[in-house]
Amino acid sequence: MRRLPMSRLLVLVSLMFIASAAAVPLGAQSSGLAPDLNLTFEEFTLDNGLHVIVHEDRKAPVVAVSIWYRVGSKNEPEGKTGFAHLFEHLMYNGSEHYDGEWFLPLQQAGATDMNGSTWFDRTNYYQTVPTPALDLVLWMESDRMGHLLGAVTQDKLDNQRSVVQNEKRQRDNQPYARVNYRLYEGLFPPGHPYRHLTIGSMEDLDAASLEDVHAWFRQYYGPNNAVLVLAGDIDVETAREKVTKYFGDIPAGPDIDAFDTWVPDKRENTHEVMHDEVPAVLANRAWAVASRRDRDAALLELAAAVLGQGRTSRLYLELIYERQVASDVSVHVVPFELASVFDLAITLNPGERAEVATEAMDRVIAKFLEEGPTREELERAVARINATTVRGLELVNDKATALAEGKLYHDDPAFVQTYLEWINSATPADVRDAARRWLGRGWHQVDVLPAGRYATTGQGVDRAAGLPPLPT
Incomplete structure (x- = not known):
């Protein structure tokens, strides 16, 4: 079993050998240790590229199932802003072998912490289920990873587009909510993946098509572009058997080309x-x-x-x-x-x-x-x-x-x-x-x-009479 490294003991030396107090690590003058999180885990990778991490914690009969895809708003091409988040919504609208509302069977099974999120660099989906419901959620997650597109219809796309656009309106109408649009446009140059926010623009959301949905899924939602974590009442042998059973037959997607880092060299304020x-x-x-x-x-x-x-x-x-x-x-x-x-x-x-x-x-x-x-x-x-x-x-x-x-x-x-x-x-x-x-x-x-507070007078000049006469 792999284990997070124990914090190393720091050797305290005499202050006479220290050139400057500022050069002494803080831990050497306080506890001397970073907290040891004791977060044990094991990991394996399926032949199709799906990477799996298992953390065993038997304190309660529940398992957290968390799947993270290496795709976010930074992957959106020009004219497609907001699409990563829109696609996240579509992932909750049924798959080919369960064309129903995602949360209903999980609620019936007693699941908690059910949600998903999209950010610049990733999209994640997660839930915590009682141990007997683990097969249920693995079946559901694997079905939407491997068998989604047949269940995505124009009606579903239009519905979720409206939901996301309403979410954007509500967010943008909050005090100070629009500042980040301007802040990130001023901070990141044209062409930088972080220049636009994850929520996207109304115009780009309007332009999203079913063809875009199919292309996005095929490009980014393969098992080789994902990390699956099972944490809780489970061991690695059980995890390997179940994950292979449900995910092992899903074909890998294409390899993804990406920037490693891109920090703008901003010289002026x-x-x-x-x-x-x-x-x-x-x-x-x-x-x-x-x-x-x-x-x-x-x-x-x-x-x-x-x-x-x-x-x-x-x-x-x-x-x-x-x-x-x-x-x-x-x-x-x-x-x-x-x-x-x-x-x-x-x-x-x-x-x-x-x-x-x-x-x-x-x-x-x-x-x-x-x-x-x-x-x-x-x-x-x-x-x-x-x-x-x-x-x-x-x-x-x-x-x-x-x-x-x-x-x-x-x-x-x-x-x-x-x-x-x-x-x-x-x-x-x-x-x-x-x-x-x-x-x-x-x-x-x-x-x-x-914003300025302005007002008008109750009544203005009568303009119906035309131009005022010139003095004679």
Whole structure:
């Protein structure tokens, strides 16, 4: 059985041999260890390319079944935005041998955590079922992987197109919801797969055809482009027998050509203003930064925590607690395969001008790039990430997600442990230097301002009489 590597013991050396306190890994001055997640797993690959990961956890008689396809909105060609998400919806509308509503038999079997999602780099489908229902869900998942297209009709496509477009309308009508369209268009150049958002455009959704559905399925939904995770009340021998039975006869799809990384080389800062029906100014600045595969992405998560996560973070303390000019501060790294996004957003109090947020961003970031975090700030950030990561692995579905993401993005189901080792071994100098490498590059900022309030007089001039006479 393969097991995530145990955290290595760090040898504490005398401080007289250390050139700088900033160069000492944080763990060496605190616990010395990244949390050991003890997330055991085994893996195998079917002859058709389907990769399977099995995590045995007998605490409850349930199994999480999570299947991840290496396809997302980044794979959409020009004129087809929103299609990956639309296709996800179609996957719940029946297959050739069960042309019914996906969730009904699973609900009858007592399943929980049933859903799917689409993002830039992947599409996933998941559910947690009682152990006796495992054959049911494997039959259903394999039927839609191998036998979907005969059940997809024009009526189903039109129906799900309407559902997705309504979802887009509802989302876009939320306060500040449209900012990311402008933010990502300003951050990523034309032709970059991340320039458009996963939800897509109304026009492209209208243009989606049954031919597009068939082409998408045949290109991306083969077993060799998927990772299947079974986590819970199951062992690898049982998993191999069942997965081979249900998935083994599905033909492989074509190999997929793809970019490995594509971080835009943005040299200049760009800044734009948009107006919306909002009560106060939102200033949202973002940088294109290292891929989630790069250790720098983890170091930038520590920088984000110091700058704007929690009540002791720098921007929160200044803008919300001390100056009381803002109602919310959010700083985080959005991790993607080709390039991640470092996102900094400040929502000001009503009446405050956007320049207040911009000046604070400029000043606080400049100081951070010069000095980096203090050791105390870094300790809090590390503790925060450790706790969040451990809590995020409490359920078998959470474990299945971590294993799938590790394999999909890093070719290593154990990557979550590597990630924590990156976090816990970071020094203040490491975090400062990573911030200099990436936050010293060009950014794009969108300020969302409240739309103007205008009115007309009750009654204007009587224009029916024509031009006013000229004075004589």
